Amino acid sequence: MVTAAARILAPTPAENSGEVEGIRLEVGDVSHAFAFEGKPLPVLNHVSFSAAPGEFVALLGPSGCGKSTLLRLVAGLDHPNTGRVTADGADIGTPDPSRILVFQDPTxxxxxxxxxxxxxxxxxxxxxxxxxxxxxxxxxxxxxxxxxxxxxxxxxxxxxxxxxxxxxxxxxPRLLLLDEPLGKLDSLTRITMQGELLKLWQRARFTALLVTHDVEEALFLAERVIVFSDRPARIAADVKVDVPYPRHRGDPRLAELRHHLLHLLGLDETW
Ligand SMILES: Nc1ncnc2c1ncn2[C@@H]1O[C@H](COP(=O)(O)OP(=O)(O)O)[C@@H](O)[C@H]1O
Ligand SMILES: [Mg+2]
Known part of the structure; x- marks a missing residue:
């Protein structure tokens, strides 16, 4: 286990490769609502999952279901109404440079x-x-x-x-939170950047949480895909992507998983 102080003194991401340890993330029975027009708007509904140190997990779900809200809670930008979010067992209370959020818009x-x-x-x-x-x-x-x-x-x-x-x-970062980071890119750039993102993760070994609405992107990158229901988001499925890296986009197992995920999202008729 590398301590925070050692990490700051540690030389570089490149020289460090393999040394920086990803965060163990636990999201435990988190529910969250916003106030909207004087009424509570439930957004997250008893969401529980964990990510092992260095794991790459994709969060897939319909638009507006609560994915960005969940990332904000994990980043420490907001606090859940109920439930716990912990990093290596400690409550996440405030933002911290060990947990970095990257948005769709590079800002x-x-x-x-x-x-x-x-x-x-x-x-x-x-x-x-x-x-x-x-x-x-x-x-x-x-x-x-x-x-x-x-x-x-x-x-x-x-x-x-x-x-x-x-x-x-x-x-x-020991936890990289990616909120549809490639969503605004044209499809060719997007495919190139997916490969680059994968290499960065394989090199630096942070824990990665990627929000996407792109089933293929989730399957190309992640070791696990968590599928959310419509708002208020609850976990509809937690699917292991049992295909080793490097993955080939035409892999028949990926096609099978794609069908399965689209079915879970209620879109299998379009397949
Ligand atoms: N700060 C806020 N105040 C009130 N409502 C919000 C706020 N942030 C998000 N919402 C609402 O919560 C729901 C989920 O939003 P969001 O987490 O951004 O969804 P997603 O990222 O899955 O598209 C939406 O209905 C949105 O309007
Ligand atoms: Mg969002």
Whole structure:
């Protein structure tokens, strides 16, 4: 077990590979509601699951069912009405750089260069001077070496999302929370980035929680797919993707699992 202090002092994601240990995540009987027009709007309904250290879990469910809400609870940006969310057994109370959330929209600061955008987390923690080398390493990991001085307006959508990933990786997260991170990309860029995301995970070994509404993306990337019902989300199924990496998109077992997942989502007639 690498302690937090050791992790901050530890050299780099690349040199560290295999050393940074993913978080063990437990979501225990979590229910959550928002107030909407004076009435409670139930969003999560007795949701329980866990993710082992270093596991890649996809969360799949209909639009508006509560997936982003769940990620916000795990990130510590919100607190569940009932139930517990723990990281390595400790309650998640506040956001922490060991748990990083990446959104669909890369949300880069337009007036900052790529390098300055990626530096943000280290700057905020007051460790940029000592840890500046991590910025170059994170940019190398996402294939953006040479673009340090570019501005966001000079980047394609895929490159901007790579910057957002580098900005997360620079913190050496132990839990990476991905909220439809590839959702706005064109399909070719999306397929390329899925492969890159997989390599990043295999290299850095963080625990990954990926929200997606794309069944194929979930099956290409994740070791397990948790399927949610319509809002209020409850777990409809927890499906192991028993296909070793590297996966081939045309694998017949993946096609079988795709059919199964579409059925669980109530969409099998379209298959
Ligand atoms: N802060 C909020 N206040 C009130 N309602 C919210 C808030 N955040 C989300 N909701 C509602 O909760 C439901 C689930 O939202 P969300 O978690 O974003 O769904 P998903 O990510 O699965 O599409 C939606 O009906 C949404 O309108
Ligand atoms: Mg969402």
């Amino acid at each position: 880069l600061y337009p007036w900052r260069t790529v390098e300055a955008n990626v530096s943000l987390g280290l700057e905020a923690r007051g460790i940029l001077k000592a840890e500046r080398h991590r910025v170059a390493q994170a940019l190398a990991l996402v294939g953006l070496s040479g673009f340090e001085s570019a501005y966001p307006r000079q980047l394609s959508g895929g490159m901007a999302q790579r910057v957002a990933l580098a900005r997360a990786l620079v913190n050496e």
